[in-house]
Amino acid sequence: MDSTAKRKKGAPADDDIGRDIRLELFRMQLELRLCEKRAYDLFLQNLIKGTSHLSLGQEAIAAAFGVAMRPDDWTFCTYRGHAHTLARGASMSGVLGELMGRECGLLGGKGGSMHLTDVSKGAMGSYAIIGAHLPVAAGAAWSAQYRGTEQVAVCFFGDGTTNIGAFHEALNFAVVWKLPVIFVCENNLYMEYTPIHTVTAVEHPAADRAAAYGLEKVVVDGNDADAVYRTATKYMARARQGGGPALIECMTYRHSGHSRADPAKYRPEGELEKWLERDPIKIYRERLLGLGIVEATLKDIEDDVMQQVNEATETAKASPPPSLDGIEQHVWADGGAAWRN
Amino acid sequence: MAELTYRDAVAAGIAQEMARDERVVFLGEDIAAAGGVFKATVGLLDQFGPKRVRDTPISEQAILGAAMGAAMTGLRPIAEIMFSDFLAVCWDIVANEIAKSRYMTNGQVEVPLVIRTANGAGSRFGAQHSQSVENWAMMIPGIKVVAPAFPADVKGLIAAAVRDPDPVIVFEQKSLYPMKGEVPEGELVDELGKARVLRRGKDCTIVALALMVHRALAAAEILEKEHGISCTVVDVRSLVPLDTVTILAEVAATGRLVTVEENPRLCGWGAEIASIIADECFWELDGPIIRITTPHIPLPSADRLEDATIPSVERIVREIVEKID
Numbered sequence: 001m002d003s004t005a006k007r008k009k010g011a012p013a014d015d016d017i018g019r020d021i022r023l024e025l026f027r028m029q030l031e032l033r034l035c036e037k038r039a040y041d042l043f044l045q046n047l048i049k050g051t052s053h054l055s056l057g058q059e060a061i062a063a064a065f066g067v068a069m070r071p072d073d074w075t076f077c078t079y080r081g082h083a084h085t086l087a088r089g090a091s092m093s094g095v096l097g098e099l100m101g102r103e104c105g106l107l108g109g110k111g112g113s114m115h116l117t118d119v120s121k122g123a124m125g126s127y128a129i130i131g132a133h134l135p136v137a138a139g140a141a142w143s144a145q146y147r148g149t150e151q152v153a154v155c156f157f158g159d160g161t162t163n164i165g166a167f168h169e170a171l172n173f174a175v176v177w178k179l180p181v182i183f184v185c186e187n188n189l190y191m192e193y194t195p196i197h198t199v200t201a202v203e204h205p206a207a208d209r210a211a212a213y214g215l216e217k218v219v220v221d222g223n224d225a226d227a228v229y230r231t232a233t234k235y236m237a238r239a240r241q242g243g244g245p246a247l248i249e250c251m252t253y254r255h256s257g258h259s260r261a262d263p264a265k266y267r268p269e270g271e272l273e274k275w276l277e278r279d280p281i282k283i284y285r286e287r288l289l290g291l292g293i294v295e296a297t298l299k300d301i302e303d304d305v306m307q308q309v310n311e312a313t314e315t316a317k318a319s320p321p322p323s324l325d326g327i328e329q330h331v332w333a334d335g336g337a338a339w340r341n
Numbered sequence: 342m343a344e345l346t347y348r349d350a351v352a353a354g355i356a357q358e359m360a361r362d363e364r365v366v367f368l369g370e371d372i373a374a375a376g377g378v379f380k381a382t383v384g385l386l387d388q389f390g391p392k393r394v395r396d397t398p399i400s401e402q403a404i405l406g407a408a409m410g411a412a413m414t415g416l417r418p419i420a421e422i423m424f425s426d427f428l429a430v431c432w433d434i435v436a437n438e439i440a441k442s443r444y445m446t447n448g449q450v451e452v453p454l455v456i457r458t459a460n461g462a463g464s465r466f467g468a469q470h471s472q473s474v475e476n477w478a479m480m481i482p483g484i485k486v487v488a489p490a491f492p493a494d495v496k497g498l499i500a501a502a503v504r505d506p507d508p509v510i511v512f513e514q515k516s517l518y519p520m521k522g523e524v525p526e527g528e529l530v531d532e533l534g535k536a537r538v539l540r541r542g543k544d545c546t547i548v549a550l551a552l553m554v555h556r557a558l559a560a561a562e563i564l565e566k567e568h569g570i571s572c573t574v575v576d577v578r579s580l581v582p583l584d585t586v587t588i589l590a591e592v593a594a595t596g597r598l599v600t601v602e603e604n605p606r607l608c609g610w611g612a613e614i615a616s617i618i619a620d621e622c623f624w625e626l627d628g629p630i631i632r633i634t635t636p637h638i639p640l641p642s643a644d645r646l647e648d649a650t651i652p653s654v655e656r657i658v659r660e661i662v663e664k665i666d
């Protein structure tokens with residue numbers, strides 16, 4: 001675990017990360033948190049249908065990578081992908097609109113919560129079949145390698161993914177071809193409803209497998225945005241220079257259940273409370289104050305993000321449902337769905 | 342015109358497109374140094390180098406996933422799945438990822454890639470290396486599907502598939518690899534979605550694909566000479582898009598439809614064509630639609646059993662004589 005908070009206590013904000021990046025990390029985490037909390041409220045109002053998988057409590061990881069990545073880098077994420085998509089700069093109204101099944105949604109209502117994508121921002125898709133996007137991310141990295149662009153593909157997934165075949169195929173493939181792809185395991189301790197340690201042969205489901213592919217074991221405190229940011233920066237720089245892939249396991253915890261349907265009653269008493277003490281936003285706020293950033297600056301950011309979320313909510317609510325004309329559009333590149341002449 | 346084998350036409354089609362477009366890359370198991378287990382890709386590594394022609398581990402999900410990721414980000418990959426039966430181990434990537442991504446993202450994601458695969462029976466390889474699975478692909482919205490029967494079509498359809506902005510699966514019938522045929526000199530680019538009428542008759546229209554095209558043609562000769570039944574033979578060539586204009590017109594002209602399929606009975610591609618004809622051409626028909634298929638069984642291995650399972654020339658003749666005469 002990283003001990004940045006202790007080491008840096010009392011130090012000026014202008015260290016290797018610096019004040020500006022830190023404020024950006026703070027703001028990004030808040031955007032993800034407040035937007036997803038709003039999504040939860042909209043469920044309760046029955047304005048969001050279907051399922052949804054929230055990242056509440058895990059925001060530091062998506063935020064730190066989002067801030068560390070180059071605009072032309074690519075993100076591949078899972079059905080728990082609201083945060084990762086927002087962290088690339090996708091619009092909140094586009095995300096909330098998609099969850100609400102509105103025309104302004106990022107995908108015009110065709111994808112829904114589990115498939116958020118904004119190619120214009122490098123958010124290359126949210127994949128709802130466990131493991132599928134690891135080889136896809138490797139392929140994007142191959143494209144970058146082939147064209148010599150020094151772009152990096154970052155692929156986020158949960159601890160449960162480490163037990164499916166595509167995880168192992170993609171890792172071996174990426175190492176053998178030395179591809180610029182960063183595999184980021186968000187270990188939130190539960191594979192859907194089941195504690196990951198009860199179904200996995202090793203303690204660290206991702207990092208303990210790294211050696212099998214000639215990769216170093218990297219475990220980072222996923223609730224510490226600084227720690228994740230430093231790790232992200234280090235391995236992305238290496239990948240850009242031809243150093244090949246990395247597998248990073250970020251320890252974290254989701255505050256809510258697996259999905260909308262899950263009240264998470266399988267968790268032992270007191271576990272959530274313990275992790276709430278380590279809430280990534282709470283600890284980051286305290287750290288920034290400790291680094292000499294004044295309360296008013298943080299309060300301004302909080303107010304500003306809340307206003308942003310409120311405006312996005314109103315935009316999404318005002319957007320009509322998608323036109324039925326779109327149902328048979330975009331199966332093919334010609335915009336249509338014709339399978340015969 | 343040059344005479345090429347079906348297998349050489351594969352390499353010729355890929356080479357033509359790789360020479361034309363730097364974005365075209367080729368990956369698969371044993372395709373580079375070994376030139377393919379069917380020797381259909383010999384010479385490509387030498388001609389285009391290891392950066393563009395790459396051997397992979399036995400990792401079908403990684404092969405097609407990587408092809409998809411590369412296609413989404415500007416390349417035009419061709420991926421080989423050695424035997425079409427192996428598509429089952431990476432079917433998620435085909436059916437859930439490659440096929441659906443453009444639609445799910447409302448047109449944001451493009452997946453211009455080609456999957457080539459050796460399909461079908463005739464080589465005595467048994468149930469896990471000889472199935473005919475083009476009907477699996479036909480069922481998935483978002484995948485184009487072609488299955489050439491002649492060397493010229495192999496080259497031309499591979500080229501068309503590479504240039505197409507959508508994902509295309511090219512099913513190569515593995516027992517046709519040694520077959521020779523005329524292939525036009527110079528650049529050859531075919532068109533997806535076009536059936537071809539190979540002969541015209543007046544009594545019935547046989548619609549066939551890949552290996553079955555050759556058996557349908559041989560059966561048509563016998564039917565004409567020995568039974569006085571004159572047959573039209575249509576090579577479907579492309580299942581998606583499907584050239585229903587040609588098929589409907591040719592069935593209407595003779596009043597009878599016979600489909601000849603390697604697929605096991607249930608939901609073989611001929612069932613879809615039969616359904617279209619029943620819907621749209623019913624009043625032109627002079628008798629029931631005839632579907633000649635493999636029985637609904639996994640494919641057996643022994644030559645005697647395999648020969649009795651896949652529609653043969655004799656069986657096509659027999660069924661048509663019994664049902665049409």
